[in-house]
Amino acid sequence: MKKITMNKIVEMDGDEMTRILWQMIKDELLSPFVELNTEYYDLALTERDKTDDQITFDAAEAIKKYGVGVKCATITANAQRVEEYSLKQMWKSPNGTIRAVLDGTVFRAPILTESIKPYVRTWKKPITIARHAYGDVYKATEYRVPAPGKAELLFTGENGESYRETIYDYECAGVLQATYNKDSSIEAFARSCFDYALSTRQDLWFATKDTISKQYDQTFKLIFADIYEKEYDARFKKAGIEYFYTLIDDAVARVIRSEGGFIWACKNYDGDVMSDMVSTAFGSLAMMTSVLVSPDGCYEYEAAHGTITRHYYKHLKGEQTSSNPIATIFAWSGALRKRGEKDGNSALVSFADALEKASIDTIDSGIMTGDLALLSDRTDVQKVTSAQFIAAIRRQLEKLLG
Ligand code: NAP
Ligand code: MG
Numbered sequence: 001m002k003k004i005t006m007n008k009i010v011e012m013d014g015d016e017m018t019r020i021l022w023q024m025i026k027d028e029l030l031s032p033f034v035e036l037n038t039e040y041y042d043l044a045l046t047e048r049d050k051t052d053d054q055i056t057f058d059a060a061e062a063i064k065k066y067g068v069g070v071k072c073a074t075i076t077a078n079a080q081r082v083e084e085y086s087l088k089q090m091w092k093s094p095n096g097t098i099r100a101v102l103d104g105t106v107f108r109a110p111i112l113t114e115s116i117k118p119y120v121r122t123w124k125k126p127i128t129i130a131r132h133a134y135g136d137v138y139k140a141t142e143y144r145v146p147a148p149g150k151a152e153l154l155f156t157g158e159n160g161e162s163y164r165e166t167i168y169d170y171e172c173a174g175v176l177q178a179t180y181n182k183d184s185s186i187e188a189f190a191r192s193c194f195d196y197a198l199s200t201r202q203d204l205w206f207a208t209k210d211t212i213s214k215q216y217d218q219t220f221k222l223i224f225a226d227i228y229e230k231e232y233d234a235r236f237k238k239a240g241i242e243y244f245y246t247l248i249d250d251a252v253a254r255v256i257r258s259e260g261g262f263i264w265a266c267k268n269y270d271g272d273v274m275s276d277m278v279s280t281a282f283g284s285l286a287m288m289t290s291v292l293v294s295p296d297g298c299y300e301y302e303a304a305h306g307t308i309t310r311h312y313y314k315h316l317k318g319e320q321t322s323s324n325p326i327a328t329i330f331a332w333s334g335a336l337r338k339r340g341e342k343d344g345n346s347a348l349v350s351f352a353d354a355l356e357k358a359s360i361d362t363i364d365s366g367i368m369t370g371d372l373a374l375l376s377d378r379t380d381v382q383k384v385t386s387a388q389f390i391a392a393i394r395r396q397l398e399k400l401l402g
Contacts (some may be wrong), residue, residue, distance in 0.1 A: 001401070003035045004347045009339050011038035012094075014072030015045055017308035021325045022072045023256045024193065025332060028390050030396060033351060034336070037065065043094050045075045050085050056094045058261065061099035063298050067342060070335035071098075071302040072328065087325045095292075102294040103185075105130055105192035108275050108304055109289050110282035111330055113363045115376045125261030126277050129315065131271025132189045135181035138268055145175040150167075151176050177394060179298045181216070183223065183323065188295040190224045193265045194232045194243070196293050199341075207251035207270070221245060282299075286324035286371050289335060301334040304328030315352060320385040322370035329359050329393070337376040351401075358396035366390045 013022060030036055041059035048055055063069040075081055099106070109128040114120075145151065146160040151167040197204040206224050209218035228236075228243050231365070236243055246254070248270060255264060255278075266274055279288045288304035304327060311321040333352040340348030363372060366380045373383040384392065 001033070003033060004345075004351055005035045006037050006336070006339055006345060006348050007343050008037050008039055008066050008068055010059060010069035010337050011040045011309075012069060012071040012074075013040065013042045013044060014074040014307060015043075016073075016075065016312035017321065017323050018046065018073040018303070018305075018307045018311055018328060020312070020315060021323060021328050024387065024390050025329055028394050029215050029355060031333060032394075033397075033401065034348070038070075040306060043071070043074050043082065045077065045085055045087070045292050047093070048074075048091050048094070049085065052088070053091050053097070053215055056097045060098045060270055063098070063102060063300055066165040067298050069298075069300040070331050071300060073303055073307045075307055076401055090228065098300060099133060099292060102292060102298055102300065103188055104256075104292040104294040104300070106133055106197055107194070107291050108279065108343070110279060111287045111289060111326060112362070113287075113360050115364050115366070115368070115378055115381075116283045116287070116372060118283065120256060122142065122257060123260045125259060125280070127255065127258075127260045128196075128200075128202065128263040129275040129278055130193050130263055130265040131211075131275060132186070132266065132268050133271075134185045134189070134268065136179050136268040137177070138177045140173050140177050144177075145170050145174040145176050147173055147286045152320075153178075154238060166287055180351060181218075181220075184222055185226060189265075189320070190227045191231075191295045192225075192293045194228065194236075195265065195295075195297065196291075197241055197243070198232070198235055199351050200263070201239055201241055203244060203245050203266060205251060205254075205262055206245070206265040207246050207248040208267055209248050211247060217267075224265075245248070266288070284324070284371055286369075287326055289327055289330045289334060299338045300334070301331040304374050320387065322383060322389075323386045324371050325386055326363075327389060328361055330356060337399045354400045358393050358400055361396050362389070362393045365392075365396075374388070 013019060039062055042057055043056060043059060074094045077091045078086060082090050107128050107130050109126045112126055138266045148170050150169050152165050153165045155163040193204055210217040210219050210221045281286060290302050290304040292300040308323050311323045314321050333355045337352035338350050340352065366378060367382050367384055367389065368376060369389050370383055370388065373381045
């Protein structure tokens, strides 16, 4: 069979068990069918340390250049890792670095199969959470008020004009917190959400608490509405999708009653909390995909889970593990599909579709990794190792590709 050719994407290798899965996926499910054309960046912790993290910045710049990247899970250094790997310093999270360079929004969506039922009975299609990953309580200034006194909000403009208002006259001790956000970041968030809704042809929901937060949350609502009217309304109508704004508490109630199949855009804190709720309710972290979309249309795909350290230590002892490669496979299929869509390469798009179908069909034939076997209520489940699971997907894929 002639291999499918493609334009270049950025490949970012990673750490531990996911690095092992990465190579298995390439060897068994990609290279036999596609003439893989990637610019390779090794983001293994040892390489980041060796290059003083320059490799991460280079990879992020390359995503800007080529428009599409795929990333393996990586270790985020902490004190224990500094010791384990004798690091020069506690390097920042690669995902944070890449996000800062691309100024993007992260979209997380579960992969659904017949064999694993969501805890919420009405959910039939995935719910994608779009989290604004900038500002608010994550960049707050806080103060523990020790004793009675007056707290004021003071803003001094560059032009010397100022704004001052009493927050509270404390008659006792208490707490005080100041959060901020900025229009440029909210606008980038809005555009990423609208673009992603168009590119996946799903409705977009957005919710804040603007009835209570009449300046702060109201600004989010107004910026979204303004950008939607001016830049997206006609394109949404043409695509047959809808933009829908409501209050966050109303959104929560509607999400639980819904069938799924839409994108739920959340402010930073709401997105943090709601993405854990949604992913758990759908089943497993090993079945969550994640894509970073920049406002200028660059896409970086990865699995939502980490490097599965506990399994890696077993692997090092020579044991076969039953780690689930699905989210990493879908990171690859997502990147290949996006490359194909951008270039009009329909063979590549079809391959990505076939790879995803083969993966899901394998699970729905009862062959699963241990994490899924625990979740499934089928009685005929065959629990297999990662290698056996990938081999089973390969057999399905070969069948599909004829
Ligand atoms: P994790 O790697 O997601 O794993 C946590 C646990 O979840 C695993 O021990 C395993 O449970 C289960 N699990 C996760 N993915 C699985 C899969 N594909 N197949 C089967 N089971 C899976 O999180 P962590 O242990 O907290 O973090 C490990 C390392 O990953 C850390 O160094 C962290 O910095 C890094 N991390 C990276 C990213 C990223 O690059 N995007 C994200 C998160 C964390 P059992 O052990 O019970 O089987
Ligand atoms: Mg969280």
